[in-house]
Amino acid sequence: MAEGGRVNWRLLLEWQTPTSAVLHMIKRVIYSGRTKYQEVDIVDTYDFGLCLVLDGKVQSSSADEKIYHESLVHPAMLTHPKPSRVLIIGGGEGATLREVLKHRTVEKAVMVDLDEEVVQLCKKYLPEFHMNSFDDPRVEIVFEDGRKYVERLPDGSFDVAIIDVTDPIEGGPSYLLYTTEFYRTLARKLSNDGVFATQATSTYYSRNCFAAIYKTAAYTFPVARAWHAFVPSYASEWGFVLGSKVADPLSLTPEEVGRRLKERGVNNLEFYSPDVHQRIFAVPPYLARAFEVAKPITDSSPVFMPA
Numbered sequence: 001m002a003e004g005g006r007v008n009w010r011l012l013l014e015w016q017t018p019t020s021a022v023l024h025m026i027k028r029v030i031y032s033g034r035t036k037y038q039e040v041d042i043v044d045t046y047d048f049g050l051c052l053v054l055d056g057k058v059q060s061s062s063a064d065e066k067i068y069h070e071s072l073v074h075p076a077m078l079t080h081p082k083p084s085r086v087l088i089i090g091g092g093e094g095a096t097l098r099e100v101l102k103h104r105t106v107e108k109a110v111m112v113d114l115d116e117e118v119v120q121l122c123k124k125y126l127p128e129f130h131m132n133s134f135d136d137p138r139v140e141i142v143f144e145d146g147r148k149y150v151e152r153l154p155d156g157s158f159d160v161a162i163i164d165v166t167d168p169i170e171g172g173p174s175y176l177l178y179t180t181e182f183y184r185t186l187a188r189k190l191s192n193d194g195v196f197a198t199q200a201t202s203t204y205y206s207r208n209c210f211a212a213i214y215k216t217a218a219y220t221f222p223v224a225r226a227w228h229a230f231v232p233s234y235a236s237e238w239g240f241v242l243g244s245k246v247a248d249p250l251s252l253t254p255e256e257v258g259r260r261l262k263e264r265g266v267n268n269l270e271f272y273s274p275d276v277h278q279r280i281f282a283v284p285p286y287l288a289r290a291f292e293v294a295k296p297i298t299d300s301s302p303v304f305m306p307a
C-alpha cells in the first residue's frame with residue numbers, strides 16, 4: 001500500500017490449507033504476544049475491522065462476527081424450550097456470551113475458557129465484541145480446560161451448552177472437545193431435554209472435519225443437525241453442529257422461531273431470523289455425501305484441520 005510514495009503495510013496471512021491462504025492488510029497491530037497456550041494477535045484490518053487471531057487463525061472480526069456468533073448460539077438456544085442454565089466452553093471474546101444473555105430465560109451463564117490471558121486481552125481491546133457481558137450478574141467466568149470442567153460437573157447441570165473453542169489443530173488445546181467420549185460426558189451433564197451446539201470448522205477447507213464432527217454428534221445424541229453460514233473473514237462457509245436429547249431444530253417453523261425470539265426479548269439481530277433459521281439447515285448434496293462417509297471422532301482417532 002503506497003502512502004506518500006512509501007510502502008507502509010503489514011500483512012496477516014491466514015493459511016486455510018498448506019496450499020491456500022487468505023491475506024488481510026493490517027492498518028494497526030493492537031497487540032501481539034504469546035500466552036501459556038497460544039499465540040495472540042489483535043489487529044485492525046482495512047477490510048474486516050478488528051480481528052482476534054489465535055495461532056494464526058482468525059477467530060472473529062468486527063465486520064462479520066455477528067454472522068458467526070448468532071449462527072452458533074440462537075438455533076441451539078431456540079431449540080431448547082426454556083434455557084435457563086447455559087454453559088459456554090471457549091468463547092474468549094465474549095461475543096458468544098453476549099448472544100446467550102439476550103435470552104431473558106437465562107438465569108445463569110457459565111463461560112469456561114482455558115486461557116485467562118486471552119479473555120483479559122479481549123476484555124481490554126475488544127469491548128465491541130463482549131459489550132460488557134462479562135459484568136452481567138448472571139455470569140460466572142471459569143479459567144480451566146473445558147473438558148476437565150465438564151467431567152467434574154454433577155449430571156443434569158445445564159440446559160444448553162455452546163462450544164466455541166478453537167479449531168481442532170494438531171498440538172492445539174481444543175481437539176479433545178470434538179470426540180464421542182467428550183460428547184457422551186457432556187450429554188450426561190445436560191438436562192433431560194438438553195441441547196448442545198459447537199462450531200464445526202469450514203465446510204470447504206475442512207469438509208471431512210465438519211462431517212466427522214456432525215457424525216460424532218449423531219453417534220452420541222438422539223437428534224443431530226448441521227447447518228452453515230458464509231463468514232467473509234473466514235473466506236468460507238462455516239459449519240455448525242447441534243446435538244439434542246429431545247427437540248429438533250427442524251421442527252421450529254418460522255412462526256415459532258419468531259414467537260420464541262419475541263417472547264424471550266431477543267432482538268437487534270444482524271443475521272439470524274425466522275427465515276434464516278430455515279435456510280441455514282439446508283444440506284446440499286455434496287455435504288450430504290460427506291456426512292454419509294464420515295466416521296465419528298474418538299480420543300484415540302482425533303481429526304485435525306485441515307481435513
Ligand code: SAM
Pocket residue numbers: 052054058059060068089090091092093112113114115118119144145146147164165166167173174177199
Ligand atoms: N469464534 C472463534 C472460532 O470459532 O473460530 C473461537 C472463539 S474463542 C477465541 C476460542 C477460545 O477457545 C479461545 O479463547 C481459547 O482460549 C479457547 N479454548 C481452546 N481450547 C480450549 C479448551 N480445551 N477449553 C476451554 N477453552 C479452550
